[in-house]
Amino acid sequence: MKLFHNVMLHISIASAIIMAAWAVFFYWAIVDEVNDEVDDSLDDYTENLIIRVLNGEEMPSLNNGSNNQYYMYDISEEYANTYPWITYRDEMVYIDEKLEYEPARILVTIFKTDDGYKELVVYTPTIDKLDLQKAILGWIIALYIGIFLTLLLLNVWIFRRNMKPLYVLLSWFNKYKIGNDCAPLRNKSDITEFKKLYRAVTMSVERNEKLYEQQKVFIGNASHEMQTPLAICLNRLEMLMEDDNLTEKQMEEIAKTHQTLENITRMNKSLLLLCKIENGQYADVKEICVNSLLEQYIETFSEVYGYKNINVSYSSESTFMVEMNESLSVMMVTNLLKNAFVHNADGGDIVVKVSGRGFSVASSGDVPLDSSQIFTRFYQGSKKEGSTGLGLALVNTICKAAGLKISYDFNGKMHIFSISK
Amino acid sequence: MKILVVEDDKDLMEIITKSLEKERYVVSQAPDYRTALMKAGDYDYDCILLDIMLPDGNGLDLLAELQDMGKKANVIILSAKDSIEDKVKGLDLGADDYLPKPFHLAELHARIKSLLRRNQREGEKKIVFGNIEILPEKFEVSVDGKLIDLNRKEYDILMYFMLRPNRLVNKSTLAESVWGDHMDQVDNFDFIYAQIKNLRKRLKNAGSTPELKAVYGIGYKFVLE
Numbered sequence: 001m002k003l004f005h006n007v008m009l010h011i012s013i014a015s016a017i018i019m020a021a022w023a024v025f026f027y028w029a030i031v032d033e034v035n036d037e038v039d040d041s042l043d044d045y046t047e048n049l050i051i052r053v054l055n056g057e058e059m060p061s062l063n064n065g066s067n068n069q070y071y072m073y074d075i076s077e078e079y080a081n082t083y084p085w086i087t088y089r090d091e092m093v094y095i096d097e098k099l100e101y102e103p104a105r106i107l108v109t110i111f112k113t114d115d116g117y118k119e120l121v122v123y124t125p126t127i128d129k130l131d132l133q134k135a136i137l138g139w140i141i142a143l144y145i146g147i148f149l150t151l152l153l154l155n156v157w158i159f160r161r162n163m164k165p166l167y168v169l170l171s172w173f174n175k176y177k178i179g180n181d182c183a184p185l186r187n188k189s190d191i192t193e194f195k196k197l198y199r200a201v202t203m204s205v206e207r208n209e210k211l212y213e214q215q216k217v218f219i220g221n222a223s224h225e226m227q228t229p230l231a232i233c234l235n236r237l238e239m240l241m242e243d244d245n246l247t248e249k250q251m252e253e254i255a256k257t258h259q260t261l262e263n264i265t266r267m268n269k270s271l272l273l274l275c276k277i278e279n280g281q282y283a284d285v286k287e288i289c290v291n292s293l294l295e296q297y298i299e300t301f302s303e304v305y306g307y308k309n310i311n312v313s314y315s316s317e318s319t320f321m322v323e324m325n326e327s328l329s330v331m332m333v334t335n336l337l338k339n340a341f342v343h344n345a346d347g348g349d350i351v352v353k354v355s356g357r358g359f360s361v362a363s364s365g366d367v368p369l370d371s372s373q374i375f376t377r378f379y380q381g382s383k384k385e386g387s388t389g390l391g392l393a394l395v396n397t398i399c400k401a402a403g404l405k406i407s408y409d410f411n412g413k414m415h416i417f418s419i420s421k
Numbered sequence: 422m423k424i425l426v427v428e429d430d431k432d433l434m435e436i437i438t439k440s441l442e443k444e445r446y447v448v449s450q451a452p453d454y455r456t457a458l459m460k461a462g463d464y465d466y467d468c469i470l471l472d473i474m475l476p477d478g479n480g481l482d483l484l485a486e487l488q489d490m491g492k493k494a495n496v497i498i499l500s501a502k503d504s505i506e507d508k509v510k511g512l513d514l515g516a517d518d519y520l521p522k523p524f525h526l527a528e529l530h531a532r533i534k535s536l537l538r539r540n541q542r543e544g545e546k547k548i549v550f551g552n553i554e555i556l557p558e559k560f561e562v563s564v565d566g567k568l569i570d571l572n573r574k575e576y577d578i579l580m581y582f583m584l585r586p587n588r589l590v591n592k593s594t595l596a597e598s599v600w601g602d603h604m605d606q607v608d609n610f611d612f613i614y615a616q617i618k619n620l621r622k623r624l625k626n627a628g629s630t631p632e633l634k635a636v637y638g639i640g641y642k643f644v645l646e
Contacts, residue, residue, distance in 0.1 A: 227501035231523030232432045238526045239440060241589050241639065248637050255639040258591065265523055300601055307611045334601075 004159055011151055016144065023140040027133060035105065038126050039088055041068070042107040046122045050111055053118065071121045075110065080117040085110040093123055103128050165189040169201065176205070178212050220275040223268045230265050234258065263388070270390040273331075274377075277397050282325040285402075290320040291354050293333045298352065305341045308348075316354035322421065324402035332398045335391040336361045336417055342387070343415075351414070358404075358420030368410030375406070422537065423447045425466040427457040427483070428499065429475050437470065440526045446533075454478030461487055466494050468533055471516070473500045473507060481507070484514040495536045499524070525594060531584040550586045551631035551645045553624070555579070564627035574599060575620045582633065582643035592640040617641065 001009075045068045052059055053072070086109055093104040106123040165187065176182050185205075187198040237258045241251060276282065294314065302312055322329070340350045340363035348364035373379045375396035378389040399406045399419060409416040424446045428434045431452070438448045449466070451457035454475045461469060461483070473480035484496060496516040500507055508519045517539075518532050538548070548555045552565045560576060562569055571579060577599045582590065592613055596604040600612075621633050634642045 224501055227522045228430050228433060231501075232430070232436060234523050235433070235436045235440070235526050238589070239436065251636065252638040255591070259593065262593065297601075304596070304600060304604065304607055304612050305609075307609045 003163075004155065008152060008155060011155070012148055015147060015151070019140055019144050019147075023136055027136050030132065030136075031129065034127055035088075038105045038124060039107070042088075042105060042122050042124060045070070045124075046107055046109050046120060049120060049122065050109065053111075053113060053120075067124045069123055073119045073121075074115070075117045075119045077117055079119075080110050080112070083110060090126070090129070091123075093125070095125065103130075162191070165191070165194040165198070169198065173201075178208055216275060216278065219271055220279075223271045223275070226264075226268050230261060230268065234261050234265070237261070267388040267390060270388050270394055274390065274394060274397055277328065277394075277401050280401070282328050282401065285323050285325050288322050288324055288326060288329045290322060290329070290333065290359055291316050293329060294337070294352055294354065294359065297330075297334050297337050301337050301341050308341065308344065308346045310341060310344055310346075310348050310350055312350045312352070314352045314354075318354075318356040320354050320356060320359055322402065322404065324398075324404075328398045328402065332395050332402075332419070335395045336419075339363070339391055339417075340415075349414070358418060360416055360418040362414040362416040364413060365410070365415045366413065369408065369415065371408045371410075374408055422467045423449065423464070424533070425449045425451060425457070425460055425464075425469045425494075427451045427454075427469065427475070427480065428472045429453060430472075436526070437529070440529070441533075444530060454480075454483060457483055458486060461492065461494070462490060465492070467537060468495045468497065470529075470533075471496050471498050473498060473511070481510055481514060484511065484516055488515050495539075497529075497532055497536065525591075527585045527588045527590060527594070530588065534584055548580075548583045550583050550643070551629060553579075553583065553629050553631055555583055564624065564629045567627060569623060569627045571620070571623060574616050575623065578616055578620055579624075582641070586631070586643050586645075589636055589642050590640045595640060 049059065049070060049072075051057075059072075086107070089106050089108070091104060091106050092101040093106070094100070095102050095104075102125045104123040105126040106121060109120045109122070111118055111120065168188075169185070172183075172185050185198060185202055187195060189195065189198075237254055240246075241254050241258070246254070298312055298314055302310075337352075340361050343365070344350065344363045349362075350364075351360075351362040353360050353362075370379070375392050377393040379392070380387060380389045395417075396406055404419050404421060406417065406419050409418065422445075424441055426434060426437050426441070426448060428437065428450075429452055434450055434452065438450060441448045449460060449464070451460050454477045457471075457475070457480075471480045471483060480498065480500075487494065487496075496511075497518040497520055498507075498511045498516045499520050499522060500511075501522040511519055517536050520529060520532055548557065554563050554566075555561070557580070562571055562576065562579060578595065581595060581598055592610050593604060593607070596607060596610065596613055617633060624631075624633070631643055631645050634644050636642055
C-alpha cells in the first residue's frame, strides 16, 4: 500500500467516525432543543386548561386554531395513583383535519378536581424525527464527501510539495547498487527531517561502499597472499614424490595431499579471478562465436567424460555472436558444460541449444536447485569432491561483466541454464 | 648452465634451488632487488627466474635496468600476481616467459628447458630423450631415426613427457595440459589410460628405449631403462 493511500485511508476512516458521532450528537441536540420548546408550550397550555377546569370556566373548542389539541377524561383514583401525574411522550397521533397520522409531542397530566381525578392529554404536532434523521444523514454524507474530496486534494498537494525528497530518495535507491558507480544523492529540501535522512543515507551508503571495497580488497589480498605458501607446499610435495625410496602407500598419501592442495589452489585462483572480473581487469573484448566454442568443448568433454555414457544433443538455429573477453567466454562455456557433465547421472542427457539471441545448457537432474542461491559463492547442491563451488558464481559474474543475462530453470527433470543478450 | 633465482620468499627459494641443482644447473640466489641487480650486472646468466614483488623494488624495474645495461638474458617471470597487465608489461620489457604462482616444479623445468632450447641454433631445435627425437616445428617424431605416426593427443602427451623426462607427472596435471584447463573435477581418468596405452604400444613397436612407467595412483614417469 502506498503511503498516500494509507494516509487517505486513515483520514477517511477517522473523519467518518468523527462525523458519524457528531451527526448523532447534533441530532440529539436539535431534538432536545425542539422538545424543550414544545414542552414549554404544552406546559403553558396545560396550565391554562387546568386553571379553566378548576375555575369552572368554559373549555376552549377543540379546533381553536392553534396547533395544540387536548382530551380530558375522568379517571379512577387507583389509575391516578398508579401512573405518574406528568408524562411527556412522543407518539403518532391521528389528526382529524389532515386525515393522517402525524408525530406529536404529548403531555399527559393527571390532576384532581372537586369531582375527582381527571387526565388531561395535550398534544401538538411536532417535527417528524424520521425526516430530521434523514435530512441530517443526507447532509452529513454530503459534507463527508465534500470534506473527503477537499482532504484528498489537500493531501495530494501536501505530498507533492513536502514528500518530494522522499520519492527522489526512493528512485535513487532503486538505481543504486553497491559497488557500482552511481550518481551522487542530492538534497534540495530545507526540511530538517529530510536533511537528516539524506545525511544518514549518504553516510550509511558511504560506509557500506567502504566495507564492500575493503572486503573485495581483502578477498583479493588473501587469495593473493596464499599463492606463495601454496606454491611452496605443492613444490615440496612434488620434490618428495620424486624420491624413489618411498613406498607405494606413502606415495599415494602424498599424492592425495597434493591433490587437495591443488583443489585449494584452484579455489584460490577462482576467487582471484572473480575479484579481477569485478574490478574490470578483463576489459579487452572481441566478437566471439559461441557456437564454435560450444562445439569444441562439447567434443572435449564428451571424450573426457566418455565413461559416464552421457547422451549429448546439440542443435543450433543460428550463430550466437557476443562481444566479450575471449578467455572469459571460454570460462563461461566450459564451466556450464562441465557442470552439466559432472553433476549428471551416468547415462543422463545433455541438451545444448543455440539461437541468435542466446544459448541454453540443459542436463538431467532429479531435484531442482535453489534458484535464489545457485549463483552465490560456495553454494553446492550436493558436495562433490574437487568442486570449488565457485563455478556458477564465476559464470554469473562473467555474464554480468559482458552484459548477458543468465537464468536457471528446472523443467521436465532437466536443469536448464539459459544465457541471453 | 647458470641460473639466477630472484625470489624473496626463503622457502620457495630453497625449493627452487634444490630442484634446479638436481637438474645440474648452477644456481645463484638473490633474495632482494639490490642483490639481484648487482649479480645480474656483474655476471652473465643463461636464465633468470624473476619474482616481481620484491621487498625493495619491482622485478619489472630490474628488467628495464638489464635492458639499459644491454644484458641479454633469458628471463622467466615468477609472479603471484597472475595479472594480464603484469604479464604484458613483463613480456614487453623483454621477459621470455611468465609463470604464475603456484606452479609445478615440472612446469618450471619444462619452461626453462624450452627457453634454453629456443636459443640454440636452427636445426638443433630438436628434443631428444633416449632414442626418441621430436622436431617440434614439423611435428615429427622419430625413434632410432625412423619416423612414427602419432595422433594429435598422443603427440601432445609424448611432447609433454619429452620435456619432463625422469619427472613424476601427475595425471590431472597431464590432463590439464593436454586436454585443457578445465579438468579439475574429473574423477575418472580412463580417457588418459586409453591414450597412454596406444602411445606405449606405438613406442614399443618402434623399439624406443625410454618407457612410460605408471606410478600407481599418481601418474607417470618417462624413464630410460
